[in-house]
Amino acid sequence: MQEGQANIRVAMVGCGAVARWHASTLYRIPGVEIVALVDPSQENLNAMVKWIPQLSNVPTFSGPEEMFKAIGPDAVEICTPHTLHHEHVVMALEHGAHVLCEKPLACSVEHAQDIKQRAQDTGKVVMVSYQRRLDPGYNYIKNAITSGEIGDIQTISVICCQAWKKGTTGTWRQNPELSGGGMLMDSGSHLADVLLWLTSQPVESVYATVDNCDTPVDINSTSTIKFTNGTQAQFTVNGNLPITWIEEVLIIGTEGILKYESDPQHPWRTGRITHSKDGNLIQPLRLQMYSSPDEAWIAAIRGEGENPSPPDAGVRVAELTTAIYESARTGQAIKISDISPVGR
Numbered sequence: 001m002q003e004g005q006a007n008i009r010v011a012m013v014g015c016g017a018v019a020r021w022h023a024s025t026l027y028r029i030p031g032v033e034i035v036a037l038v039d040p041s042q043e044n045l046n047a048m049v050k051w052i053p054q055l056s057n058v059p060t061f062s063g064p065e066e067m068f069k070a071i072g073p074d075a076v077e078i079c080t081p082h083t084l085h086h087e088h089v090v091m092a093l094e095h096g097a098h099v100l101c102e103k104p105l106a107c108s109v110e111h112a113q114d115i116k117q118r119a120q121d122t123g124k125v126v127m128v129s130y131q132r133r134l135d136p137g138y139n140y141i142k143n144a145i146t147s148g149e150i151g152d153i154q155t156i157s158v159i160c161c162q163a164w165k166k167g168t169t170g171t172w173r174q175n176p177e178l179s180g181g182g183m184l185m186d187s188g189s190h191l192a193d194v195l196l197w198l199t200s201q202p203v204e205s206v207y208a209t210v211d212n213c214d215t216p217v218d219i220n221s222t223s224t225i226k227f228t229n230g231t232q233a234q235f236t237v238n239g240n241l242p243i244t245w246i247e248e249v250l251i252i253g254t255e256g257i258l259k260y261e262s263d264p265q266h267p268w269r270t271g272r273i274t275h276s277k278d279g280n281l282i283q284p285l286r287l288q289m290y291s292s293p294d295e296a297w298i299a300a301i302r303g304e305g306e307n308p309s310p311p312d313a314g315v316r317v318a319e320l321t322t323a324i325y326e327s328a329r330t331g332q333a334i335k336i337s338d339i340s341p342v343g344r
């Protein structure tokens with residue numbers, strides 16, 4: 001923070017589980033002030049203040065409209081159920097606020113493109129909370145790809161598995177009206193972004209199958225993805241895992257191979273990276289510590305850093321997610337150009 005800079009006044013819209021994680025970083029950032037807590041659930045507002053007693057004098061509101069009128073925050077963190085994101089981001093931009101939106105940015109291509117356009121028109125920072133873009137392990141992989149160390153990517157396999165079905169039974173996550181979808185729309189959104197971010201190529205077509213496992217939303221899905229440059233990808237999402245977590249990415253280039261493997265016992269730590277190059281195996285150690293989405297977002301608002309996951313990340317994930325659902329529904333391969341008419 002530069003001397004003489006005014007505090008950034010941030011409102012939290014949605015004060016459930018992930019908002020507590022964000023707020024516990026946010027309130028410690030010098031020059032940042034949490035000025036409002038919004039949630040229709042008094043229980044969750046109380047839980048937030050119990051979690052961070054320093055917020056006990058912050059005004060609370062049951063809805064965002066009322067809060068925007070009364071407080072006029074500079075910036076808003078949106079941590080609400082998925083299908084509310086578009087409405088809440090649009091409201092924030094209309095009130096002149098910067099936005100950190102939890103994933104997914106929006107549940108449809110149209111809504112994601114609308115947000116991207118509004119962010120461009122207003123000049124406000126809109127960031128999607130894809131924390132893997134800040135993870136040291138994934139950044140090692142991204143840098144190795146960008147610097148050409150593994151040549152051209154031939155195939156990439158992404159595996160995202162959690163005991164999601166068991167953990168979300170009876171919650172909004174299994175209600176399509178609030179979630180917009182199941183495991184793919186929720187945790188799968190992170191790995192869809194990883195796939196698109198690492199390859200940096202437009203998707204051409206998608207063929208997918210989905211299994212709802214006797215719930216109203218997708219639990220398992222497998223997708224075969226072709227990129228316009230010929231790169232092939234396999235994206236496996238399993239929400240019915242008998243253990244807690246598996247996250248793996250295997251990238252086979254023409255000159256080398258990169259692998260990311262999470263530790264199921266410590267899924268929040270950066271994964272183990274294996275890099276094979278010229279017949280040798282490199283295991284990068286002492287990777288830099290994790291930097292939070294909240295810090296990256298505040299730095300972007302202050303013009304002190306790039307927005308690591310701008311709205312276009314949300315548009316691309318919405319395109320891929322929509323194509324996966326559409327392919328599973330129709331039994332046909334789907335061309336991205338058919339579902340995203342505005343195009344890239």
Ligand SMILES: NC(=O)c1ccc[n+]([C@@H]2O[C@H](COP(=O)([O-])OP(=O)(O)OC[C@H]3O[C@@H](n4cnc5c(N)ncnc54)[C@H](O)[C@@H]3O)[C@@H](O)[C@H]2O)c1
Pocket residue numbers: 013014015016017018019038039040041044062063064078079080081082084102103104129130131186
């Ligand atoms: N980045 C990550 O790793 C990560 C982890 C968990 C959740 N998330 C995302 O965070 C978001 C919230 O998930 P969560 O786990 O905190 O869920 P949650 O159910 O714990 O919290 C959601 C909160 O939104 C509130 N809410 C509902 N309608 C609202 C409205 N109209 N206005 C304001 N608040 C409203 C609910 O009362 C609840 O307190 C989702 O987008 C989810 O995908 C991201």
